[in-house]
Amino acid sequence: MPTPSDATPRTWFITGASRGLGRAFVDAALDRGDRVVAAARTVTPDDVDARHGDRLLALPLDVTDRAAVFAAVATAVERFGRLDVVVNNAGTLSMGMIEEYTEAEARAQFEVNVFGALWVSQAVLPHLRAQRSGHIVQVSSIAALAGFPSTGMYSASKFALEGMSEALAMEAAAFDIKVSIVQPGGYWTDLYTSMTTTTPVEAYAPLRAELERQWAAGSVDSEPRLAAEALLQLVDSDDPPLRLLLGSMVYDLAFDISRRRMDTWAGWERVSRAAEQAVAAPAGT
Template identity: 45%
Template sequence: MAKTIFITGASRGLGRIWAEAFLSEGDQVIVAVRNTDSLQALVEKYPSHLLVLKLDVTDKKAAFEAIKTAKAHFGKIDVLINNAGYGHFGAIEELNEQEIREQFETNVFGLLWLTQAVIPIMREQNSGHIIQVSSALGLVAFPTLGIYSASKFAVEAISESLSSEVSGFGIKVTIVEPNGYLTEFNTSSGVQSEPISLYDGVRTALNESNHLEDWGVPEATAEAMLKLVNSENPPLRLILGKAGLQWIKYTYAERMKTWEEWQDVSIAAHGK
């Protein structure tokens, strides 16, 4: 059955690929983006199935209005995909206050505003699926990507809590956790802090460990997203990419090892 899907950050990259995949399947798609110019060809190809809205997700009032406009246009919203976001590169000492706030304004607060706006609609429908695009780096953290990871760790916590809060209303929640893909994430769409030369060695080590095979093919994610939005029982978490899966398995095994080594201290700290 065709669905009505609202997706942010779909003017390029993974979001654009997913929007095209949904449209090709006959779904109705609302694309909310900062720059609408790049979507003209899609509008001409799918004039009755695509609604393009200009939106800066950090604008709370505009986010609520966009959801309202989408509901009025198509009559329902079955799926919300919070995909808008970007990566900020910089060691913790290199980050300035404005950079930190902007990273959270987009990756966390923008996601929150759209989530809050769509819940009443889905609650009234007694159905809906909220898909929050996190990252493999929302479960593990790499050097010089700490503030990006922090924003995605926040998305993980918000979304896990949300899933329990809204399940009684027929609303499902999935956190999508891609590893790196060959998009513009670490080039034109990313932001770099003013570097401090003392951290050049850290950057070099990270780059040297960054192998081409660790980066996924963006188009390969489309089938996974189609399966996800059409699943009757979608998972709370879905990792995209084999590299991310290995990072996460290794990191959680190491965490368990440490916790178990220190469990006597942990238990004693309980006090009774």
């Protein structure tokens, strides 16, 4: 879906850009004639710059390093003069039962998925506010719809990302900056091959075996280019949604989870309402 011929090319800043969804986003933006800052730990400028001339800037970047993030954004603005679309795509997956996590493993999950996105958002906001435009896209996950066995810490990081992003959307709207949360289902990336795992506790072996049977029977994965095509439609919209589900499986799951939550709330309505009764402020407060 190319940019209309009379449109001014946009400048993208994409993290996690060297592979998977990030690489698909980079390719889609370049194919339509836009300019891209591709930031990733493993990106090599010599490998990619020559193929796209001055429309592509490859920046090695560890998003957990706040100072490095601010420096990378400054370099991007110096090179292209502005930023139009910022995609916080960098993320890691850690799998394990909640009981199994060490402190270091739990913190590491949040360093990239939450704090990395926070640092990038903070770094780009002064530039987007100054130009009073821009679109920040936070790449979340199906795991943000609910917590699931063995992906609890990953879900926790994506829940945190979405809570932060909801607030950011309301704060940034005052400056005509858009924020969208993308919730993808399964795609053929290296997320699962590069994931980390906890040291198993034997008591969870039966649950692990059952999960493996479920995943083998119900896994649905798609080509990353389909996610990239959806992303282009999102950023092209004059009225983009706060959330966008990607994939039929995640779409159906979102509605199923929402209905079950509403049923539970309705079933406990009497208890919920009885827990609130306005009274005058206690003396001395």
